[in-house]
Amino acid sequence: MLNIRQATAEDVPTLHSLIQEMAEYEHLPLLITEQILTNDGFGVQAKFRVLIAEFGGNPAGYAIFFDSYSTFQGRSLFLEDLFVRPEFRKNKIGRALFSRVAAIAIQENCFGIMLHALDRNELGNPVLQEDGCYVPRQLENCLPEGQCIADCCWSRR
């Protein structure tokens, strides 16, 4: 039922729709276009990598991540987005996407995955915590846009 695969340039329209849904959820304006996504994600020097989750053949979610670095600990991945469409939730798709990114992190000798947790992510934050992410209970680091985030880290150790 669930298939997770690397995205290609042909997935850009689907990906843009999914990011649009994510932006609506986060109440943020979306400045990025399909053209920008194509150039930055699927060109010669790609700035990010994308996994697409399909459930019953339909696009159900995605993960976007890129290389990150800590001068104290070395290589890591930064998980920019992990999103599952509302109608596909409760099928452990988010956890499967996260596990796939974690497998890549381990394969590439990263110490862990960095990410931001959003305060109103009531579904995702407990999953992250169960998987060993440190998520502060109170997310009090509020940005001018009104979103409150916390830096989290899933460590392979």
Place this chain on the structure above:
Amino acid sequence: MLNIRQATAEDVPTLHSLIQEMAEYEHLPLLITEQILTNDGFGVQAKFRVLIAEFGGNPAGYAIFFDSYSTFQGRSLFLEDLFVRPEFRKNKIGRALFSRVAAIAIQENCFGIMLHALDRNELGNPVLQEDGCYVPRQLENCLPEGQCIADCCWSRR
């Protein structure tokens, strides 16, 4: 007096010493070695870029940054470290390093620079604010290691 230049593999011993000083300032254990820095920063697929600041011919500070991405806004740089040795402070070296990274961000069509501000950085945070970074007044997002950080963004707009 002040010279800012791109680091090469020959700078790794100096760079490692500077990172060691930064780690002592942040009370964090340094896991990274000269060998890891050489492999990850100066190999075929470098994970980060380094600027070295020399003042009167002596290594005075450094900046380490890498490509970052926002699915809402597009390309950015993540400024991982910006450090000036205590004896070289008050010479606007930090601001010069920051300006150089900002110039690269503009040149590479980035929307801005992402960074973490540390709560006890009494010298650096006001500089960032003067340069237009948003730094929350209260940095309440504390990690288990005891450091309190805030996500900041310098935007070219």
